[in-house]
Amino acid sequence: MKEKERNIDWFQNKGKRKDLIIQFYVELENIGIKDDIGLKSYSNEDDFVFRFDENIETTINDKKLLNKIYALTSKYEKLINKTCEDCGNKIKYGGSDYFCQECYCKRSRRYNYDSIGDLGFSYYDSDLVSSNSRAFVRWNEFSKANFNIDKESIFSSGFPIEIDFKYKFPLINRDFEDYIDIQEIFSVSNWHENFYTLLKHIPDNLLDTNDQNFKYALIHHLDDCNICGYKSIYNKNLCLVCHKSGFDRVLTERMKKYYNTIEDWYKKMQLEYHSENSEFKYPKWENEFEKSKNYVKLFNEKQLEELKMAESEKYDF
Ligand SMILES: [Zn+2]
């Protein structure tokens, strides 16, 4: 069965999802299909789909059998699209990646910055063949660091979200086709863990005065967030941890339609934040900021449990 081999081959690097296509063929053989039927595996946008040849209905003219085949393909399409490639568990929240939250978090965590100190820091480099693919870069390999702030976005925190380090001596990489690629910049992003810790450690001599001010604001001048409870608000913008705009809010006319007091609004925001499943959250910005000493929790555990329950029911299928 050539087609079977080809379809299974399509799942070559797809971990636990490959087991499902093998199982599909066992079930197909159980209903008597042992020859090619013109079935192809491919992906449509992000979802896996089976596609039949146009003439499937002449190849298989037994209507009952054909319906059984359709039922099987649709069953396995669903299963394949909802199974985590790494652990084989059901993916609860969907999404474009074929990983459950736990495995996705594990995979993402590889990209964190680490060993941050006076010498430099380590990062994930997929080109490295060493077992953990970690590389270490020294501050003194750079001549300058530039902070990038996303001013356009409505989600802007007013704080740098990316740092471009300029190499003193550009790296020359040769790829497998022998093309030469000159790398002058090394970038780090707040989408990877320990970004803020890294920022605090950048030697002043790499930064211009303006960027030094950001660094010292991060160390000394952040405001308390009354939603997540961290000292994580820069210059009255969105919080760097929960990304909500919780600084010194007052009740506007529009808000008065929904809330009696500003505390009611804060309470709703706090509940929303605390009901998120933080166990598999990446990046966990919480780890990089101090807890606020002035945090007042406006909800009780029972209210939180009720909200979490309602949330999890929404996703149960
Ligand atoms: Zn998983």
Ligand SMILES: [Zn+2]
């Ligand atoms: Zn916050």
